[in-house]
Amino acid sequence: MTAVRSLHSNILRTSLTTLGIVIGIFAITLILIISQGATSAITAKFSSLGTKLVHVPNGPNEALSTEDASVIAQQVSGIAAYSVEVNRSETVSAGGKNIIATIEGVSPTHADIFFLGVEKGSFFTEDDNDSYSSIAVLGSEIAERLYDEGSPIGQYLQIKGKFFYIIGILSQKGSTIAGASPDTSVYIPINTMINIVTGTKVIDTIDILAKKQEDVDPISHEIKQLLLERYSVTDPQVIEDYSVFTSKDLIASITSITGIINSVLAGIAGISLVVGGIGIMNIMLVTVTERTKEIGLLKAIGAKRRDILLQFLTEAIVLTLAGGFIGIALGIMAGFIASLFIVVPFELPFLSIIASGIVSILVGLIFGMYPAQRAAKMTPVDALRYE
Numbered sequence: 001m002t003a004v005r006s007l008h009s010n011i012l013r014t015s016l017t018t019l020g021i022v023i024g025i026f027a028i029t030l031i032l033i034i035s036q037g038a039t040s041a042i043t044a045k046f047s048s049l050g051t052k053l054v055h056v057p058n059g060p061n062e063a064l065s066t067e068d069a070s071v072i073a074q075q076v077s078g079i080a081a082y083s084v085e086v087n088r089s090e091t092v093s094a095g096g097k098n099i100i101a102t103i104e105g106v107s108p109t110h111a112d113i114f115f116l117g118v119e120k121g122s123f124f125t126e127d128d129n130d131s132y133s134s135i136a137v138l139g140s141e142i143a144e145r146l147y148d149e150g151s152p153i154g155q156y157l158q159i160k161g162k163f164f165y166i167i168g169i170l171s172q173k174g175s176t177i178a179g180a181s182p183d184t185s186v187y188i189p190i191n192t193m194i195n196i197v198t199g200t201k202v203i204d205t206i207d208i209l210a211k212k213q214e215d216v217d218p219i220s221h222e223i224k225q226l227l228l229e230r231y232s233v234t235d236p237q238v239i240e241d242y243s244v245f246t247s248k249d250l251i252a253s254i255t256s257i258t259g260i261i262n263s264v265l266a267g268i269a270g271i272s273l274v275v276g277g278i279g280i281m282n283i284m285l286v287t288v289t290e291r292t293k294e295i296g297l298l299k300a301i302g303a304k305r306r307d308i309l310l311q312f313l314t315e316a317i318v319l320t321l322a323g324g325f326i327g328i329a330l331g332i333m334a335g336f337i338a339s340l341f342i343v344v345p346f347e348l349p350f351l352s353i354i355a356s357g358i359v360s361i362l363v364g365l366i367f368g369m370y371p372a373q374r375a376a377k378m379t380p381v382d383a384l385r386y387e
Contacts, residue, residue, distance in 0.1 A: 017354060020276020021329070021363065025356050028266055028273075029331025030338070032352045035262040037335075037344035041370030052213050052249045053113070054220050056206040060233045060242040066190065068227065069206045076222045078215035080165055083110040084190045085205040086198060094146040094157035096377045098229055101142050102185045103159060105193020116182055121153045121168030129189040132196065137168040141183040157186070160197060164188060220244040238310075273359065277367035283314065284371035295375050309376040316368020317361055324360025328353055 056072070058064045069084045086105040091098055110116070111123040124135055136157060143152050152166045164186075173182040194201050208223075210216045224244045233239060288295070296309060332348065339346035 003041070012167045017274070018280075018319050018323035018326070020272055020279050021320050021360055022276075024270065024276055025324045025327025025360055026331045026334070027211055027268075027327075028270065028356050029328050029353060029360075030334050031262055031265050032356075033331065033335030033347065034338055034342070034344065035258060036347045036352075037339055038258060040347055041060045041344045045371045052210040052216055053248075054108055054208040056208065056222065056223055056227075056245060058146055058204060058245050059227050059231060060238050061231045061232070062202070062205050064206065064227075064241040065201050066194070066203060068230065069203075071230065072206065072208070072223055072226060075226060076219055078079075078211050078219050080209045080211045081105040081113055082206055082208045082250060083108070084203050085207060086190065086193050086203050086286060088159035088193075088198060090159055092132045092142070092146070092157055092159055094152075094155070097146055099142070099145055103141075103193070103197065104185050104187050105190040105197065106187055107190050110164040110187070110207070113207055114182075116173065117171035118168050119171040121166075122150060124189050125185075129191050131191050133189060134162060134164045134192060134196070135167045135188065136164040137170060137187040139170050139181070139183040139187075141181075142170045142186055142273055159186070159188075162196060216246050216248070220246055221295070241272050244246050273363055275318075275365045276323065280364065281367040281371060284316055284368055285374070287315075287372050288312065288375045292296075305376045309372045312372035312375050313365065313368050316372065317364035320364030320368075321357070324357050327360075 022147045026124060056064070058318075059068065061162065063165050066084050069082055069146075069159075073079055073082055077172075088103045088105075092101045092103075104110075108124055108126050108129055111118065118122070118137070121137070123137055124133065128135055138152060138157075144153065146157065147155070152169060155166050156163045157166060158164070166387065170187075171181055188197070190203075194203070208219065210219050220300065226238060227233075227244075228242070234243075332353075336346050
């Protein structure tokens with residue numbers, strides 16, 4: 001209680017002393033909350049695509065083709081469905097409007113593999129793909145931007161000067177973590193894409209849906225070996241660099257990257273804790289000097305060295321703990337407000353926040369130790385004679 005009364009007697013200095021701790025704990029808490037929410041959002045986005053996806057990027061010699069996809073489907077077991085994909089950014093025209101959109105040439109199975117709902121009309125079929133049909137399915141945002149009134153179904157749009165008949169509008173999907181959003185994409189049959197739009201049979205990706213989740217890793221391994229053999233790749237560096245990845249791999253990679261970024265940000269925020277700790281040490285040294293006679297009186301009436309040490313350490317801990325609680329409270333409020341604007345779920349990482357409180361106590365112990373020891377080492381005679 002003596003420590004608390006001492007701090008309360010000079011409330012302005014106490015408040016300014018704790019400011020560095022408040023800022024440091026506030027920044028760390030805010031970073032932890034946003035990080036937890038972003039990680040959850042990333043995981044949810046990839047989970048919404050399913051946990052049985054295998055993504056095969058362009059081949060080891062940059063010549064992946066639809067023929068490769070057929071061979072993979074025939075020779076690799078455990079595959080439920082696959083979609084071939086080619087993406088290009090092109091100008092799309094309709095009704096006197098011109099906008100930039102992602103044109104995605106995909107297989108008819110793409111909508112089922114990636115859970116793309118069709119709000120109006122329908123997605124194209126295998127017959128449409130085999131006949132090189134010039135038809136298109138629009139993302140919800142593209143449809144709104146190009147057609148203010150009425151339904152786009154049955155109308156035409158132009159891609160690279162070629163007319164495409166609109167047969168469907170996708171349901172709103174929202175933003176994606178990687179790649180283009182379905183809302184801002186135009187989907188056309190893959191055969192139409194490679195024969196009419198791009199003029200090349202080289203594709204970007206083969207997306208594969210496994211029958212069972214436990215088949216995902218074996219399938220990715222078999223596909224890599226098959227493509228390396230198919231293209232007679234012997235260069236060890238090419239073999240090492242080429243990889244077939246899964247949704248689980250994407251989540252792990254992105255989580256690792258966000259973890260590194262958050263560690264750096266937390267480290268920067270931690271600098272303010274060190275600055276705050278140094279401020280507390282300086283103020284405590286001033287306090288020790290101001291209360292030299294008080295220390296002498298306490299020792300003269302029987303206070304032991306450990307009593308003086310404990311009193312000043314308690315003052316330092318109370319300062320940092322109070323700053324820590326205020327920082328955590330402000331960080332939680334700021335995290336909640338930030339989650340509303342950056343559209344990530346608001347989640348409290350309780351263990352990390354508790355750790356922030358413990359860190360604030362440690363800062364008090366570490367930076368309060370020297371002033372407390374200095375006070376404890378004073379002799380009663382020298383302290384009472386101090387002017």
